[in-house]
Amino acid sequence: MNKPNEKSAYAEARFGLAAEPLKTLTEAQFAALGAGDIVFWKQMDAGELAAFIPQAAMAPAQQRLELLMSADGAPVLIADSPEAVIDWIDTHEVRLATLH
Known part of the structure; x- marks a missing residue:
């Protein structure tokens, strides 16, 4: 932050x-x-995500991944399930931003 x-x-x-x-x-x-305090959650295919986060290319291109990004645009977490994202959020002092 x-x-x-x-x-x-x-x-x-x-x-x-x-x-x-x-x-x-x-x-x-x-x-x-909000960097470090606020995160945004987005689902993406691994192939899409690999375009800007090379590590995502380790997963099959069509696999849906969960991406958390900091308010400043930095990737925070890549997970393979919504439950993993929720667990991560619950153990860190961050707030999930919602879009309206």
């Missing part, structure tokens, strides 16, 4: 210097928000 970026992004807003702090974030600061 990159807490210094989060702190610098909100320091000015706290003192009334920036009305809308999220609009003033750099790309790196935005990517760091």
Whole structure:
């Protein structure tokens, strides 16, 4: 997690210097928000996933895999079952983001 970026992004807003702090974030600061604290869960075929995570090529191309990614886009976990993902989330201090 990159807490210094989060702190610098909100320091000015706290003192009334920036009305809308999220609009003033750099790309790196935005990517760091929630990194290490928030994860996204996506199912993908191993063949698809191998395009950006080479280790996924060890599984058959059509096998469905569960992917957890940090808020900054870094892969956190590749699993072969939803239960494995749930177990991992339960043992780590992270929050699962949901899309609406």
